[in-house]
Amino acid sequence: MQDNSASILLIDDHPLLRKGVKQLIEMNPNMQVVAEACNAVEGIKQAQKYDPDLILLDLNMPEINGIETLKMLREENVSSRIVVFTVSDNEEDVVAALKAGADGYLLKDMEPEDLLTSLEQAATGTLVISPRLTTLLAQALQSNKRSDKIDMQTLTPREKQIIRLIANGMANKVIARKLNITEGTVKVHVKHLLKKLRLRSRVEVAVWAVQEGLN
Template sequence: MNEPLRILIADDHPLFRKGLRALLATMPQTEVAGEATNGVEAVRLAGELRPDLILLDLHMPGGDGLTAIRRLATVAPQTHILVVTMFDDDDSVFAALRAGARGYTLKDTDDDEMIRAITAVGHGEAIFSPSIAGRIIAFFAQRPSQPATPFPSLTPSEHNVLQLLARGLPNETIAGRLNLSHKTVRNYVSAIFSKLHVASRAEAIVRAREAGIE
């Protein structure tokens, strides 16, 4: 007999958590391992409980879902993440996928679709609710093809600096992270500005994030 799918629910709304528990109670091969009310708690419990799947809201007070997804990649890499949220805008969808979520569905999804998503993502598949899948298809259909590596004119060292720059880190911190001198970092930043055709750090950060670097 297969082991039950152990699930952690992370949502700040008690009534929604109650609804998810009721739905999971109809799925004999699942069990609720625990509940979290914010992202920080979700990361802590995932490290302690080692669930197979987390049902995670993106926007919670006291620790947001996106930060939690990024941290979970280190704390509980074996745990799959299904985002269950009210937000279906492109920024939320693609930020969650880049951070490491395997599925994305909306809170008003009907029970059959939610059960299918929970089962699929819990067993390592990627799945999206129909409305989200439609947005993903539309998004890529209207974008020109992108090179495999963003900004191919940058050197590997410049890419490393740009990645830290995109996180909002100052030059001194970047120098420490990469074990470089402050002058070297300034030179890399200047080269990045020139190659990206931007005039400020803010513009460089926007360009980097648009390309999926963060």
């Protein structure tokens, strides 16, 4: 950039909203909208052309949605900070966005001045999140805590212990050494827990356990 203001790319399919956001952003002399796009393909093209400091990305877009766009941007090795800017306070969206590598998640109903502050922070690399999402984030982390009790109940303590070790990728032999029992005995436990969980291999056990947060 010719000056040292932060360059921003807007990706949103609503022209009016882009206009409004652009006006708001350019009230702050430290930030500048260098490009706009109304869909994923266009957005990626612009991102590669301008390599902006910050990309403001809408989630609800026709054809390719925001999360997909985000993943595609990352695939293309776009190094810009990417902040999702959306109306959706849906848990799945927030979690998906963050897991896909979003550097922020801001809601469109924010106060304009708060938005400006957040964008400035985001441009410098700070992870910004609308405060309203705190509780939701915490719930996402808890996620599955109590749902597994049903299956887990039928397992003996030893079996649960072995499931955790499998979910850490350990082989039977390693588990045996760790628990000071023979490999044969480990196999017995594995056999039993496979039956109880109605799974077909230790890989399935590992996947299940990791998803339940057991490791």
